Amino acid sequence: MNRYLVRRLVALMPLVFLIAVIAFTLVRLTPGDPAAVVAGPDATPEEVARIRASMGLDDPLPLQFLRWAGQVFLRGNLGNSIVQGQPVLEMILQRAQPTLLLAMVGGFLSILMGIPLGVIAAVKHNSWLDRTLMSFAIVGLSIPNFWLGVLLVMALSIYFPLLPPSGFVSIQNGGISALRYLILPGIAIGASNAAFLARMVRSSMLDVLNQDYVRTARSKGLGERRVIYSHALRNAMIAPLTVIGLLIANLTSGTVIVEIVFNVPGAGRLLINSVARRDYPVMQGIILITALIYIFANLIVDLFYGVLDPRVRYE
Amino acid sequence: MNRQATLKSTAASPDAVNSSQARRKHRHWIWLLFQNRTAVVGALFVLVFFLIALAAPLISPRDPLKLDVRNSLEAPSVEFPLGSDQFGRDVASRVFYGARLSLGVGMSVGLFSIAIGLFLGMISGYYRRLDAVIMRVMDALMAFPSIIFAIVLMGILGPSVQNVIIALTIVFSPRVARVARSSVLVAREEMYIEAARAIGSSDSRILTRHIFPNIVSPLITQASYIFALAVLAEAALSFVGVGGNPQWPSWGNMLAEGQIVVRQAWWITIFPGLAIVLVVFGANLFGDGLRDALDPRLRGR
Numbered sequence: 001m002n003r004y005l006v007r008r009l010v011a012l013m014p015l016v017f018l019i020a021v022i023a024f025t026l027v028r029l030t031p032g033d034p035a036a037v038v039a040g041p042d043a044t045p046e047e048v049a050r051i052r053a054s055m056g057l058d059d060p061l062p063l064q065f066l067r068w069a070g071q072v073f074l075r076g077n078l079g080n081s082i083v084q085g086q087p088v089l090e091m092i093l094q095r096a097q098p099t100l101l102l103a104m105v106g107g108f109l110s111i112l113m114g115i116p117l118g119v120i121a122a123v124k125h126n127s128w129l130d131r132t133l134m135s136f137a138i139v140g141l142s143i144p145n146f147w148l149g150v151l152l153v154m155a156l157s158i159y160f161p162l163l164p165p166s167g168f169v170s171i172q173n174g175g176i177s178a179l180r181y182l183i184l185p186g187i188a189i190g191a192s193n194a195a196f197l198a199r200m201v202r203s204s205m206l207d208v209l210n211q212d213y214v215r216t217a218r219s220k221g222l223g224e225r226r227v228i229y230s231h232a233l234r235n236a237m238i239a240p241l242t243v244i245g246l247l248i249a250n251l252t253s254g255t256v257i258v259e260i261v262f263n264v265p266g267a268g269r270l271l272i273n274s275v276a277r278r279d280y281p282v283m284q285g286i287i288l289i290t291a292l293i294y295i296f297a298n299l300i301v302d303l304f305y306g307v308l309d310p311r312v313r314y315e
Numbered sequence: 316m317n318r319q320a321t322l323k324s325t326a327a328s329p330d331a332v333n334s335s336q337a338r339r340k341h342r343h344w345i346w347l348l349f350q351n352r353t354a355v356v357g358a359l360f361v362l363v364f365f366l367i368a369l370a371a372p373l374i375s376p377r378d379p380l381k382l383d384v385r386n387s388l389e390a391p392s393v394e395f396p397l398g399s400d401q402f403g404r405d406v407a408s409r410v411f412y413g414a415r416l417s418l419g420v421g422m423s424v425g426l427f428s429i430a431i432g433l434f435l436g437m438i439s440g441y442y443r444r445l446d447a448v449i450m451r452v453m454d455a456l457m458a459f460p461s462i463i464f465a466i467v468l469m470g471i472l473g474p475s476v477q478n479v480i481i482a483l484t485i486v487f488s489p490r491v492a493r494v495a496r497s498s499v500l501v502a503r504e505e506m507y508i509e510a511a512r513a514i515g516s517s518d519s520r521i522l523t524r525h526i527f528p529n530i531v532s533p534l535i536t537q538a539s540y541i542f543a544l545a546v547l548a549e550a551a552l553s554f555v556g557v558g559g560n561p562q563w564p565s566w567g568n569m570l571a572e573g574q575i576v577v578r579q580a581w582w583i584t585i586f587p588g589l590a591i592v593l594v595v596f597g598a599n600l601f602g603d604g605l606r607d608a609l610d611p612r613l614r615g616r
Binding site for chain 2: 015026142254271278286
């Protein structure tokens, strides 16, 4: 298992390298001279040239990349914000809590809805219930999360004033009542992912229900409940597990947009503000971190396969 | 659904050697598509919005950009069929013109992603030496969460509709490349490819005349899903203010403006949102129906 982990980590290196190259290149493609920005509008050309040299911008690009990558991966230094001068990593971490909480609530709700509904649809295959659930799933995939967010505010904050229409309270300050601020955005983020999961679970459950071992379990007299929950479901969960990485990516993407709807001071708001102010290091830091989260989530999923499916061996 | 016909089509497909048989197969799945109620209903939804987009100048009651502050926030009425916004602009006209933007972006992103993804997927699946490099780059591009990547690309490219199309094409074409590559990997092992090679066909001939016809159908399914994703993504980008020109009506920026006055004017929030849902729903239904028509094993999944 340990050797497998090491081998997987080594195999990820080219991918991490390419992600870093893309993140580095993107910012290099931007118009404008970073040295001129640092020097300010009144600087003479000589001053700009001096600053450019001191920033290493005259060096060949591969050297600049290595220097940047060394700072990022060895020191965790993502550079400083052009606008605020603050370290990018610090800015992201300060705004990480709302984003992570929202993504977690969204993920929790999508699993809570998606898996049971997918199982029910598969067990009642081709019934009216199956067809209704699957129609809802396509609608769920088609509703923009931000519009769903506004509809939820209209229904549950304005028409029935039950939940706050916007804002965020941290767990440290609000305790359990902080949860009230997470419910509506959580549903908005979770809905499309629940639909996605339900379709996936249903399809994989239908495959499993046709397998020989399910027939064997039935013919040896096990109750239907036992067959479905302990034989079929466990095997049907392997396929949806492979998309957990994708699910996490969808949840992060969804959170960025939904944060804007609910005016949550999270990483999504930071990203949008940095785009408006052309604060490239911040944009670079955010996509680099989200991509790394995605590939490490996939790594962890790979490692967990064996728990669900003993046929998978870590060689 | 005609069960026998589907069985025959799957049995015939591996030896679709000459073009007349290939053509019959194509007629076959298009015919199956018309039999598929899901696909037809989905196509109708999308078609209605295409007609709205084309006819926008004819059917719009007012100029979608004209400010009319005296008539701001009017509820739906004969004068303003879908109401007016806080600047007195007609919501119906803006929804109609917004269809042009949404469907235009959806179509362009669909076409460009398919073209680029198809090219990369085909050379990657066929020339095994390039495979590892191209697919690693595709993996790396797909590691960036789609909307976040699109937002950052818009930050770098600057706000314009062309840039929305470029950004979303960069985001979605790796998916197509993956699908195209795996279809090529299946197709290239077929006997007819070996036969074509044995009679001395060039690589480019094999790719365009023999492999392409066999991978085109899964790509059309992908195209309808990417159309749906692109319409959603364009709306999301405009909603957060990093889309095209903010003056020009887009369903996304209408919803952003609508949210500000959501307590007074539900219509600005409801109608553009419904338009997005109906178009995307139609495209998703069409994609599902197409997938079922093409692959009978997946029927009803």
